[in-house]
Amino acid sequence: MISVLKENSVATFVESIPFDTNHKINTGVESYSLYENNGIRFSIINYRDPETGKLHRFVTTLPHSINPGTIAVLYYKRWTIEKSFNNSKSNLKEIKAWSSDNNSLKNQMRLTAMSYNLLRVFEEISKTQDSASIHPSDKKHTETLKKRQQDAEKKGGFVNPLFYQKRIARISSYTIRAVQNAIITGKSLASFMDDLVARLVPRMKLIGEH
Numbered sequence: 001m002i003s004v005l006k007e008n009s010v011a012t013f014v015e016s017i018p019f020d021t022n023h024k025i026n027t028g029v030e031s032y033s034l035y036e037n038n039g040i041r042f043s044i045i046n047y048r049d050p051e052t053g054k055l056h057r058f059v060t061t062l063p064h065s066i067n068p069g070t071i072a073v074l075y076y077k078r079w080t081i082e083k084s085f086n087n088s089k090s091n092l093k094e095i096k097a098w099s100s101d102n103n104s105l106k107n108q109m110r111l112t113a114m115s116y117n118l119l120r121v122f123e124e125i126s127k128t129q130d131s132a133s134i135h136p137s138d139k140k141h142t143e144t145l146k147k148r149q150q151d152a153e154k155k156g157g158f159v160n161p162l163f164y165q166k167r168i169a170r171i172s173s174y175t176i177r178a179v180q181n182a183i184i185t186g187k188s189l190a191s192f193m194d195d196l197v198a199r200l201v202p203r204m205k206l207i208g209e210h
Contacts, residue, residue, distance in 0.1 A: 002075045005044060005057040011035040017043060017064050024161050026069035030055075034064075047072040051152045051159050073162045083170035087119075088112055091176045116171070123175045126196035133200035137169045174199065 014034040019026055030046040045058045045068045060071050088094045092115055098108045127135050134142070149159045175196060182192040 001059075001061045002071055002078075003059055004075070005059040009037075009059075011037040011042075011044075014041065017068075019068050023067070023069070025067050027160050027162070029068045029072065032068040043068075045072055049160070051148065051157050053155075053157060069162065073160065076163075077167070080168055084116060087171050087176070088116060091171070091173060092116070119171050119176055119179060120168075122179060122193070122196065123171055126175075126193060127200070129193075129197045130200050132203055134203045135169070135172070136199060136201055137172060139201050141167070141169065 012035060014036050017032040017034055019029065019032050021029070028047050028050050030048055031044075032046075033044050035042055035044050043060050043062070043064065045060065047056045047058060047068070048054070049056065056072070056075075058072055058075055062071055092112060094108070094112050098104050123135070127138075145159060145163060152158050178192060178195055181187065182189075
């Protein structure tokens with residue numbers, strides 16, 4: 001569990017948790033501590049966003065072997081999970097249960113997950129076919145990060161380096177429609193993948209990219 005600590009939360013400090021303050025993965029982490037409330041122990045991370053200077057306090061039950069910087073960024077990336085649900089609802093039209101039977105519901109979830117995973121495989125493989133190109137959605141993300149970095153530098157800050165790492169984006173509507181059309185028309189896998197690769201655009205260089 002990772003969540004934002006409420007301002008009125010009451011807990012007793014137990015001890016500080018050691019972490020590597022020099023590792024870039026812990027950029028912005030000011031403290032990592034163990035707390036207790038009613039016999040339940042959890043960790044609190046004080047993270048100051050180097051981009052905005054704003055302090056965030058995260059509460060988590062994840063093991064201490066996980067870097068606090070990773071935990072902080074995982075919270076920011078929670079929207080990625082929501083995008084997979086959006087694909088299922090908007091593109092796969094899984095908006096209601098097939099049946100009230102428990103086994104039917106399980107089968108529906110399995111088939112939905114399998115469909116999503118296959119679509120994800122097609123899109124991710126297409127991205128690897130041309131090292132000089134990227135997916136249009138990744139280009140948009142790159143442009144957004146570039147602008148954020150420029151704005152942050154004007155204020156003496158910078159975007160957390162972890163945001164420059166690879167991400168799992170929402171599966172594009174084009175990919176989903178292409179798969180559907182390939183199934184309906186019997187289009188070959190090779191031809192279908194060529195269509196996906198053809199949509200790639202030239203790669204951009206990010207300011208501060210690692």
